[in-house]
Amino acid sequence: MNPxxxxxxxxxxxxxxxxxxxxxxxxxxxxxxWLVKAACLPExxxxxxxxxxxxxxxQGTRLQSAVETSLQKGFPSLLSQSLNRTPFPxxxxxxxYKTGIRMEQLIHVIPLKGGGITPQRHCIIQIANxxxxxxxxxxxxxxxxxxxxxxxxxxxxxxxxRRYWEEQTLVEFRKARRDCSxxxxxxxDVDLFKHFNDTYGHPEGDLCLQRxxxxxxxxxxxxxxxxxxxxxxxxxxxxxxxxxxxxxxxxERIVKAIQNLQIPHLKSNVAPYVTLSIGVACGxxxxxxxxxxxxxxxxxxxxxxxxxxxxxxxxxxxxxxxTTGNIKITNGIL
Numbered sequence: 001m002n003p004x005x006x007x008x009x010x011x012x013x014x015x016x017x018x019x020x021x022x023x024x025x026x027x028x029x030x031x032x033x034w035l036v037k038a039a040c041l042p043e044x045x046x047x048x049x050x051x052x053x054x055x056x057x058x059q060g061t062r063l064q065s066a067v068e069t070s071l072q073k074g075f076p077s078l079l080s081q082s083l084n085r086t087p088f089p090x091x092x093x094x095x096x097y098k099t100g101i102r103m104e105q106l107i108h109v110i111p112l113k114g115g116g117i118t119p120q121r122h123c124i125i126q127i128a129n130x131x132x133x134x135x136x137x138x139x140x141x142x143x144x145x146x147x148x149x150x151x152x153x154x155x156x157x158x159x160x161x162r163r164y165w166e167e168q169t170l171v172e173f174r175k176a177r178r179d180c181s182x183x184x185x186x187x188x189d190v191d192l193f194k195h196f197n198d199t200y201g202h203p204e205g206d207l208c209l210q211r212x213x214x215x216x217x218x219x220x221x222x223x224x225x226x227x228x229x230x231x232x233x234x235x236x237x238x239x240x241x242x243x244x245x246x247x248x249x250x251x252e253r254i255v256k257a258i259q260n261l262q263i264p265h266l267k268s269n270v271a272p273y274v275t276l277s278i279g280v281a282c283g284x285x286x287x288x289x290x291x292x293x294x295x296x297x298x299x300x301x302x303x304x305x306x307x308x309x310x311x312x313x314x315x316x317x318x319x320x321x322x323t324t325g326n327i328k329i330t331n332g333i334l
Contacts, residue, residue: 018127038090066109070123079107104131154229157213165228172240176285184247184282186237187302191275191310193233195267215257244282251278251313275311
């Protein structure tokens with residue numbers, strides 16, 4: 001054999017990727033050693049066979065289309081792993097073959113124009129094993145997701161973090177200005193929580209906050225409503241496209257949900273169980289209301305709720321405070 005041809009054949013057989021050559025009728029004329037091992041298929045069983053005869057599952061696939069385009073029009077194709085994960089039944093090893101776990105594949109289909117001693121057109125199917133790259137990519141994606149979860153989630157309660165709440169508040173205020181819609185905010189505080197911690201201990205206090213957070217979050221029914229831990233035993237909620245009356249309804253549901261938990265609180269002078277006070281305010285960003293002014297008004301309403309005896313919802317509107325239920329109007333300055 002010509003030394004150059006021998007060297008070329010040796011390179012093809014030793015290449016650390018799959019190399020298959022098809023003639024113009026899509027019959028296999030070259031099937032290298034890498035493919036023999038990966039497909040668990042002797043070379044003699046592949047040579048001369050039609051591609052679809054040997055691999056019938058390729059019928060109608062993107063790979064078959066790429067082969068036809070290469071042979072008929074002379075255009076190359078790249079089949080990315082993300083869209084064409086495992087076209088060929090090939091495996092990284094014997095164990096993967098037994099379990100049916102296919103190799104992740106990156107495939108190039110490359111035309112070989114006829115000329116000289118081979119006038120007919122051929123194409124090369126080049127197959128690279130990208131399983132390890134895919135595995136690393138999945139790890140990086142999961143790490144990024146975990147980092148994002150840590151950034152947006154409060155570590156103790158599992159609800160949103162204050163940082164995420166502040167980010168989403170900016171987003172929702174921009175949308176509210178564009179749509180001329182209202183935004184409601186709530187400040188929520190577990191009543192006499194210090195007494196609870198002093199009585200039952202910090203581990204029980206943590207469990208209490210977790211249960212309160214879950215119960216309150218369950219009362220926010222819309223995807224864009226956000227409850228976050230503001231700090232300590234305080235929580236904050238954002239309700240886009242919600243007026244004061246709508247926010248009052250949600251707040252009352254939350255207060256009742258916390259009452260229904262019946263978490264014992266023997267040192268409370270409000271009730272024999274854990275209760276919650278909520279301050280609510282609403283504004284129109286298009287009219288100049290800012291997140292700072294609305295949250296400040298909600299905080300003032302929360303202070304009023306505590307002043308009036310806790311375990312209730314107080315709404316701030318203009319310079320006045322209103323309690324839900326009997327809509328009792330209280331002095332604007334408490």
